[in-house]
Amino acid sequence: MIVRKSEREIELIAAAGRVAADTIAHVGRHLEPGITSGELDRVAEEYILAQGGTPTSKGYRGFPKAICISPNDMIVHGIPGEYAVAEGDLLTIDVGVTLDGYVADTAYTFGVGEISSEAERLLEVAQAALAAGIDQAQVENRIGDISAAIQRVVEEAGFAVVRALVGHGVGRAYHEDPQIPNYGSPGRGARLSPGMTLAIEPMITAGGVDIVVDDDQWSVYTADGSLSAHFEHTVAVTESGPRILTPVGAGLLR
């Protein structure tokens, strides 16, 4: 069942979304070779708590940390810990924030220092795919319009979309209906209407679509070891078009 939110609820999700987006920018300011993902997690958690929020991931289905940090060929759900950030890394920071009972979800892949030209292009394509998906979050469109727009941008660039991981409704809970695949057919799936709040999140690879899950039961990698990128916004469907509730901090966009 898709839960549509009132205008008041959308403002509450937007407040959580500002904290989530600012957390990513805050973590980005601490990114440098040598810092560990565990230290970045602590920076994020302190920031979220200082804003009056709580990190939604912590304790979610047993996830032990505040945010997910996934380097290079790890696509999503990395558990922060000993990993030391290195020059040339792609590092995905995925943040859920709960504030006043409402949840927003956003992710951003950073390039650390000088990155390869392929990595640079992967980031550009993933962001373009997210923008194309968001553009389709219009009243009377369908979920498949979002999915197809993302898939088209990614595949035209010669990259692949991960099949096994999808976007989702968000707001009253971390994961709500509907599922939002990053591939599909226009005109298919649930019809979009005002008040829907959606986490749209292309997860793409420079190689194949297959994934493997680590022994830790969380970390998801590309099966072929190829690089991955992941960008996510929480978006409200409104009569006047899609509204991004997790606006990226100034200067963050590459």
Ligand code: MG
């Ligand atoms: Mg998400």
